[in-house]
Amino acid sequence: MNAEEIMxxxxxxxxxxxxxxxxxxxxxxxxxxxxxxxxxKEKIRDAIEYLIEIAEEFxxxxxxxxxxEGKEIMLNYHFTLGYGKFLEEFIVNLKVLLPKEDLRxxxxxxxxxxxxxxxxxxxxMVGVEFEELADKRHLFLTKDxxxxxxxxxxxxxxxxxxxxxxxxxxxxx
Amino acid sequence: xxPKAFKRALWVFxxxxxxxxxxxxxxxxxxxxxxxxERFGIRLVGSPRHADVIAFTGPVTNDMVDKVKRIYExxxxxxxxxxxxxxxxxxxxxxxxxxxxxxxxxxxxGAKCFYVPGCPPRPEAxxxxxxxxxxxxxxxxKK
Amino acid sequence: MxxxxxxxxxxxxxxxxxxxxxxxxxxxxxDVDVICSQNHRGIEWIGMNRNNPVQSIYLAExxxxxxNICHPACLVMAIEEIVGMEVPERAxxxxxxxxxxxxxxxxxxxxxxxxxxxGFDSLLxxxxxxxxKVMDILELINGNRVTKAIMMYGGVRRDIKKEHFPKIKxxxxxxxxxxxxxxxxxxxxxxxxxxxxxxxxLKKEDAIKLAAxxxxxxxxxxxxDVRQDMPYFAYPDFEVKAITPDxxxxxxxxxxxxxxxxxLLEVKQSIEIIEKAIDEMPPGDILAEPKIIKLxxxxxxxxxxxxxxxxxxxxxxxxxxxxxxxxxxxxxxKVRAPTYINILSWRPMLLDMQIAxxxxxxxxxxxxxxxxxxxxxxxDNKEEILTADDLHKLSVKKTRRLLKC
Numbered sequence: 034m035n036a037e038e039i040m041x042x043x044x045x046x047x048x049x050x051x052x053x054x055x056x057x058x059x060x061x062x063x064x065x066x067x068x069x070x071x072x073x074k075e076k077i078r079d080a081i082e083y084l085i086e087i088a089e090e091f092x093x094x095x096x097x098x099x100x101x102e103g104k105e106i107m108l109n110y111h112f113t114l115g116y117g118k119f120l121e122e123f124i125v126n127l128k129v130l131l132p133k134e135d136l137r138x139x140x141x142x143x144x145x146x147x148x149x150x151x152x153x154x155x156x157x158m159v160g161v162e163f164e165e166l167a168d169k170r171h172l173f174l175t176k177d178x179x180x181x182x183x184x185x186x187x188x189x190x191x192x193x194x195x196x197x198x199x200x201x202x203x204x205x206x
Numbered sequence: 207x208x209p210k211a212f213k214r215a216l217w218v219f220x221x222x223x224x225x226x227x228x229x230x231x232x233x234x235x236x237x238x239x240x241x242x243x244e245r246f247g248i249r250l251v252g253s254p255r256h257a258d259v260i261a262f263t264g265p266v267t268n269d270m271v272d273k274v275k276r277i278y279e280x281x282x283x284x285x286x287x288x289x290x291x292x293x294x295x296x297x298x299x300x301x302x303x304x305x306x307x308x309x310x311x312x313x314x315x316g317a318k319c320f321y322v323p324g325c326p327p328r329p330e331a332x333x334x335x336x337x338x339x340x341x342x343x344x345x346x347x348k349k
Numbered sequence: 350m351x352x353x354x355x356x357x358x359x360x361x362x363x364x365x366x367x368x369x370x371x372x373x374x375x376x377x378x379x380d381v382d383v384i385c386s387q388n389h390r391g392i393e394w395i396g397m398n399r400n401n402p403v404q405s406i407y408l409a410e411x412x413x414x415x416x417n418i419c420h421p422a423c424l425v426m427a428i429e430e431i432v433g434m435e436v437p438e439r440a441x442x443x444x445x446x447x448x449x450x451x452x453x454x455x456x457x458x459x460x461x462x463x464x465x466x467x468g469f470d471s472l473l474x475x476x477x478x479x480x481x482k483v484m485d486i487l488e489l490i491n492g493n494r495v496t497k498a499i500m501m502y503g504g505v506r507r508d509i510k511k512e513h514f515p516k517i518k519x520x521x522x523x524x525x526x527x528x529x530x531x532x533x534x535x536x537x538x539x540x541x542x543x544x545x546x547x548x549x550x551l552k553k554e555d556a557i558k559l560a561a562x563x564x565x566x567x568x569x570x571x572x573x574d575v576r577q578d579m580p581y582f583a584y585p586d587f588e589v590k591a592i593t594p595d596x597x598x599x600x601x602x603x604x605x606x607x608x609x610x611x612x613l614l615e616v617k618q619s620i621e622i623i624e625k626a627i628d629e630m631p632p633g634d635i636l637a638e639p640k641i642i643k644l645x646x647x648x649x650x651x652x653x654x655x656x657x658x659x660x661x662x663x664x665x666x667x668x669x670x671x672x673x674x675x676x677x678x679x680x681x682x683k684v685r686a687p688t689y690i691n692i693l694s695w696r697p698m699l700l701d702m703q704i705a706x707x708x709x710x711x712x713x714x715x716x717x718x719x720x721x722x723x724x725x726x727x728x729d730n731k732e733e734i735l736t737a738d739d740l741h742k743l744s745v746k747k748t749r750r751l752l753k754c
Binding site: 224225226227228229230231232234235238239240265267269298299300302303304305306325326328 | 392
């Protein structure tokens with residue numbers, strides 16, 4: 034199945050989808066296709082089950098990324114389909130919007146075991162609670178990093194002051 | 207000419223305190239046959255208790271601060287610190303980050319440090335740094 | 350070619366700062382735990398809050414000192430897609446050549462480290478001496494051996510001039526002759542075969558479920574390669590095919606020996622790609638927009654999001670970038686290095702292995718040290734903490750024992 038067919042199937046199932054393309058190559062050209070699909074936060078497990086069902090091979094999970102949009106946090110789940118065949122791979126991105134008052138979403142590790150590191154990282158960097166996640170420890174930050182400080186946020190919960198410890202030349206005078 | 211007050215050649219213990227590995231592979235490239243620092247007798251050892259010089263690479267992250275202090279205390283005197291790369295001197299490109307703990311001279315006050323700037327420094331520059339440390343240790347040993 | 354035999358001590362600096370914690374009961378390992386907080390420098394935060402996009406290229410280079418082109422390449426790819434920049438043809442070919450030169454240097458570095466973990470220190474010195482030829486060429490065309498800084502939005506910063514071509518061709522000839530010798534040293538040695546055949550097997554189903562990338566997954570028979578499936582820069586012209594071990598040995602088991610085979614064959618493939626790229630290099634400029642202030646203004650006005658994927662020597666590298674109009678820094682940036690996801694495959698690989706095999710199995714996925722730091726392996730019940738030094742000594746002892754019989 035190529036990108037247009039998967040996009041058609043998602044639109045029929047009720048999701049909003051759009052396709053982004055970019056050309057590559059000098060003498061022989063090829064197109065790089067990315068599919069962006071909007072998913073509601075209650076339906077994230079259904080959307081991933083649907084993706085596993087309609088695709089020919091098991092989707093390759095890449096990463097979960099996040100961005101702070103003011104009143105909401107946007108999570109993007111990045112997958113690729115069509116690997117292993119010449120020139121047929123494309124990226125599938127699922128976008129989920131979470132309001133900042135209710136930052137909870139179900140974990141997808143029962144369907145995609147490879148997502149465990151990614152969910153731990155998003156939990157410590159942005160503050161999203163993943164329900165039914167087995168391992169809730171910090172991944173990259175130290176154990177004694179202060180609670181309530183989330184580095185990727187742009188509001189009052191972000192990192193406020195950075196240290197000026199390296200400006201030792203100020204003290205020498 | 208390096209005077210022969212020191213009984214044997216320098217032994218170096220290498221610690222990676224959160225670096226990007228660029229400096230680490232240049233330290234190891236200094237040991238390979240092209241630059242071959244072993245002809246001076248300088249070798250890397252596996253434990254800080256046998257070392258004369260401790261080579262630090264990388265900016266010191268929050269997690270590595272107590273390990274750095276512990277390794278410094280375990281090394282017997284006389285000892286010298288070799289800071290390889292710009293990260294340990296001034297933070298390099300990472301200087302204002304929430305997870306770094308400051309330059310080495312703040313964390314280990316009173317230590318004698320030799321700096322090898324560069325990002326990463328060439329193997330020849332690292333060898334020159336070790337030789338300067340060696341000359342200093344020879345003077346200290348003479349007294 | 351002369352074979353140098355320096356006899357040296359064990360080099361402890363090559364060890365990753367890895368601490369493995371075992372819980373033993375019988376021989377079964379059940380879980381792998383990773384603590385990466387020692388190397389976290391807050392790079393994404395710096396890119397989102399403090400650096401303008403051009404400074405972030407130089408920051409992205411220092412994520413890892415060994416794979417130096419892959420991280421700036423992903424960032425540059427993503428932003429060029431958002432802004433809609435046209436890159437000149439000569440720049441695309443130069444990017445391909447730089448990427449393949451880096452692949453040769455990284456795989457030879459890994460081959461030396463693998464030989465060291467098995468206890469063959471003289472092989473380490475030989476391979477690293479062979480590697481110096483490619484470092485000379487990198488220095489000739491870039492000015493520096495490591496952290497080369499040639500990527501820029503819209504092209505490359507330095508050209509490969511005509512007077513460099515004969516030296517590059519000489520290096521390629523040297524490597525073609527050295528390749529057959531390296532293949533014989535690594536692949537036909539009886540002890541290396543005994544230490545790596547049937548050790549650390551990653552089955553095909555596990556590799557798909559755990560989303561492994563790079564030579565780790567190609568050695569298990571899955572033909573995943575970003576240069577083949579979703580090519581970028583000038584790769585569609587080269588028609589790169591993913592390499593699996595049955596090309597050389599005729600069968601695919603998915604053990605450590607297969608990973609050595611895949612990496613050595615990839616060095617040969619890179620040599621062929623560089624040769625073709627040099628012969629077919631088109632003339633022209635190397636930068637779409639040489640003035641940096643105009644470039645920064647162009648990036649500041651654009652809006653959108655994109656994903657950039659690149660085939661690093663260790664696997665697939667992916668960056669997500671989001672830009673907002675009028676905002677000076679990158680609005681959102683996420684970096685995922687290939688080792689991040691390959692660590693999960695340590696768990697099925699280490700099941701039922703002996704302790705002395707752990708260094709070579711752990712090193713066989715080519716962990717980039719700045720991504721992985723501490724590993725705790727939890728077995729059934731009894732606890733035991735071994736440092737990397739002890740493990741290395743156990744591994745070397747096993748090789749010496751096998752050499753005697």
